[in-house]
Amino acid sequence: xxxxxxxxxxxxLALMLYATTGLPLRGEPQAPANAHVSPYYIEKTIExxxxxxxxxxxxxxxxxxxxxxxxxxILAAGLACLLILRRGKGL
Amino acid sequence: xxxxxxxxYSYFMIAVLMTIGIxxxxxxxxxxxxxxxxxxxxxxxxxFFIEGGGKxxxxxxxxxxxxxxxxxxxxxxxxxxLMLTGIVVGISLTAVALAFLINISRTFHxxxxxxxLKEMSK
Amino acid sequence: xxxxxxxxxIDIVCSVMVPLIQLFALYVxxxxxxxxxxxxxGGVLFAVSIILLRLCLGKEAxxxxxxxxxxAALAASGMLVYMxxxxxxxxxxxxxxxxxxxxxxxVSGAELRFLGITIVEWSIAFSVCGTMVLLFDVLAxxxx
Numbered sequence: 268x269x270x271x272x273x274x275x276x277x278x279x280l281a282l283m284l285y286a287t288t289g290l291p292l293r294g295e296p297q298a299p300a301n302a303h304v305s306p307y308y309i310e311k312t313i314e315x316x317x318x319x320x321x322x323x324x325x326x327x328x329x330x331x332x333x334x335x336x337x338x339x340x341i342l343a344a345g346l347a348c349l350l351i352l353r354r355g356k357g358l
Numbered sequence: 359x360x361x362x363x364x365x366x367y368s369y370f371m372i373a374v375l376m377t378i379g380i381x382x383x384x385x386x387x388x389x390x391x392x393x394x395x396x397x398x399x400x401x402x403x404x405x406f407f408i409e410g411g412g413k414x415x416x417x418x419x420x421x422x423x424x425x426x427x428x429x430x431x432x433x434x435x436x437x438x439x440l441m442l443t444g445i446v447v448g449i450s451l452t453a454v455a456l457a458f459l460i461n462i463s464r465t466f467h468x469x470x471x472x473x474x475l476k477e478m479s480k
Numbered sequence: 481x482x483x484x485x486x487x488x489x490i491d492i493v494c495s496v497m498v499p500l501i502q503l504f505a506l507y508v509x510x511x512x513x514x515x516x517x518x519x520x521x522g523g524v525l526f527a528v529s530i531i532l533l534r535l536c537l538g539k540e541a542x543x544x545x546x547x548x549x550x551x552a553a554l555a556a557s558g559m560l561v562y563m564x565x566x567x568x569x570x571x572x573x574x575x576x577x578x579x580x581x582x583x584x585x586x587v588s589g590a591e592l593r594f595l596g597i598t599i600v601e602w603s604i605a606f607s608v609c610g611t612m613v614l615l616f617d618v619l620a621x622x623x624x
């Protein structure tokens with residue numbers, strides 16, 4: 268069955284290459300990804316949070332809930348490794 | 359035609375990278391190689407997002423007093439934030455997967471799929 | 481698994497590099513408001529310096545400098561500070577994680593949110609640093 272992987276992956280690559288033709292050109296300022304909320308972040312970050320680095324202000328303020336979940340995920344991963352490899356042996 | 363190619367060649371490379379990653383996950387027998395394939399797939403997705411957030415003629419998303427706060431002058435910060443999240447989640451995923459692999463190699467003394475299946479059916 | 485590798489070059493290079501990496505980690509966390517950087521990157525850099533100590537000093541000596549229990553405590557306390565920063569505005573009448581309502585006297589508006597971002601970045605840095613050292617310890621201990 269392993270020989271099946273090569274034609275399946277060739278098909279997948281063809282599908283992906285076909286899908287790229289529907290994407291906007293590289294670096295286009297009017298692309299949909301650059302349209303909705305990101306202009307708001309760029310315009311309001313100094314006024315609302317006083318932080319010049321937009322990535323920091325989005326990460327910690329506008330999307331703080333997201334980052335909270337992310338920190339929980341990494342802490343949970345550490346505890347999961349601890350539980351998998353050192354069960355019953357303590358810290 | 360040439361403009362089409364120049365505008366999209368990075369997406370072609372990302373598609374190739376993604377295919378390499380999925381091929382690694384599907385076809386390789388060694389579990390560590392499957393994990394490396396998963397990491398390559400993740401990297402392809404990070405590159406795709408970062409590539410989608412770029413704007414020609416724009417600078418890094420740190421507000422410069424000389425440029426003001428015109429959205430056309432800064433690249434899109436949102437993919438960077440999302441990919442920062444993605445990288446951290448990827449690290450956690452890799453760590454948990456490595457812990458499982460260590461446990462598997464302790465139990466079955468092998469990381470090869472066929473060996474493990476043979477060992478399990480015994 | 482990790483043992484001390486007796487070599488004068490490695491000792492000297494590590495003794496020079498570790499403080500530099502730690503200083504750079506602090507710079508990256510503090511500078512997160514004004515340039516590339518932030519809690520995750522700084523925390524990982526600090527953890528890397530501890531991992532370098534673990535690799536060059538061996539288990540005994542480096543556990544004295546940075547005990548594994550401290551790593552777990554750091555990870556958990558960073559998470560706790562983040563949660564409390566989220567809950568404090570709720571007690572003061574705002575929404576969850578709305579730094580504009582943090583009960584800190586003397587500052588308001590954008591400055592208060594700036595301060596909230598600083599607290600959160602530092603808690604993320606502690607949490608990530610502790611977790612990375614914990615992961616390294618656990619995985620290195622398991623590989624035998």
